[in-house]
Amino acid sequence: MEVIIYTSDQCGYCRALKDWLSSRSVGYKEKNIMRDQEAYSEFLEQHLPGTPYTLINGKQGTKRVLGFNAGRLEALLLENQP
Numbered sequence: 001m002e003v004i005i006y007t008s009d010q011c012g013y014c015r016a017l018k019d020w021l022s023s024r025s026v027g028y029k030e031k032n033i034m035r036d037q038e039a040y041s042e043f044l045e046q047h048l049p050g051t052p053y054t055l056i057n058g059k060q061g062t063k064r065v066l067g068f069n070a071g072r073l074e075a076l077l078l079e080n081q082p
Contacts, residue, residue, distance in 0.1 A: 001080040003028040006043055006053040009035070013068040014052040020070060026077060056080060 003021065005028050007014035021028050031039035033051065043053075054065040054073065058080030065072050 001059075001077075001082075002055075002057040003077075004031060004055040004057070005029070006031050006033055006039065006048060006051050008033050008051045011051050017052045017054070017068045017073075020068070020073070024077070 003026060005014070005017060005021075007018070007030055009032065018028070018030065031042065033040040033043045049066055052066075052068060056063045056065070056073075056076050058076070060079065063076045065076070
């Protein structure tokens, strides 16, 4: 399973999401759209609606979560455990 999160610097929900993932020992790749031009381009190309935006690439393909929705994230992470 791979977890990718698109974030921005002044997003409180982004910080909360990163803290939540870390507290559960979930590794993730952060793509900060304000600091990384490539991440910003990907964000625009995919027409993502806002940050945080989480992609979970797992057993059943890629699942997407807009915002910080702990219940949805927990369910998707459990679904994709080895």
